[in-house]
Amino acid sequence: MNRAEGTLSWSPAADHPEHLAPAVVSSLPLAPSARVAVIDPTLADTAAFCEAYDSAPEHSANCVVVAGKRNGELRYAAVVVLASSRADVNGVVRRHLDVRKISFAPQEDAVALTGMEFGGITPVGLPDGWPVLVDEAVVAAGQVVIGSGIRASKLVVDASELAALPTAEVLALAQGS
Template sequence: MVNAPFGSFDTVHTAVERADLLVAPVAAALKHWTAEDPVESVLLVDTDPEKADTTVFCETYDVAPEVSANCVIVAARRGEVTTLAACVVLATTRLDVNKTVRKHLGARKASFAPMDTAVAETGMEYGGITPIGLPDGWPLLIDAAVAASPHVLIGSGSRRGKLIVPGRALAAQPGAEVVEGLAG
């Protein structure tokens, strides 16, 4: 077992050694890891799925909201074409969907993707969607504050458990682009 850089967790493992606890897309992404940080830098903390929502999670596991990040799936539309994208921002901020995301994706309209769509397209559980293991070709927008964080807590693909990942490793994921001002 390893130690987490923050929080109070009973069980902490490198995610790659407990791939059996991860949804298939996340386990596959770890198997084919290409970030400069070693795959062992991705930690999995086993937690109560009933306490997965950010505020409750942070209180329960003694995690500062400033090190917690949310992965939001956005549907950006231009004409008849809809592009799904993932956006990662710190939990203490709000994603700027209507201005920054919309402009960055060249869309006329952008909004949060419907829950059914986000779940079906990612193969992950709502409330646990993570930027690791997204479908091929998806844009992944990472707020600069997330990329600059030594470690951030994000979903694991399911409501049970979270990942702790170096911010720069998130910025190195396939399709990732660091965007200044993605969150406000």
């Protein structure tokens, strides 16, 4: 059994746009390996998902939206780290984005700006120009499970495709990296 795929049945994402947020569908050419699996939306949160579907947390990537300010300008970015680690948002991410203060974006802002459901936000299909900061451990993991833009499904992708997204940068983001 593949450590990322767990016990789910996966199909090419491009064949099942009904299981994806519209923003993700339009960005699928950026992640040609993407495959989708339908899940119970009450199990979309990472810990519950990994346990229910026997997917290894070290092959499950979380995408969080952060917001920082500098000189009155609000800057958004996505941070992608493995479920088995925590992003150093107040250190590495804040300095990299050159903002004085940073925090997780409020849920309603993250949902409105991305067009994705909270708990399903994914780096594939984010607004143009948003930095996508990918932890180096995500890339090293090979295949990873990520959100699909909705809570009722997940994507499995080759992490190198996340690193190749137009605004992606691979950094040592995990605390203690």
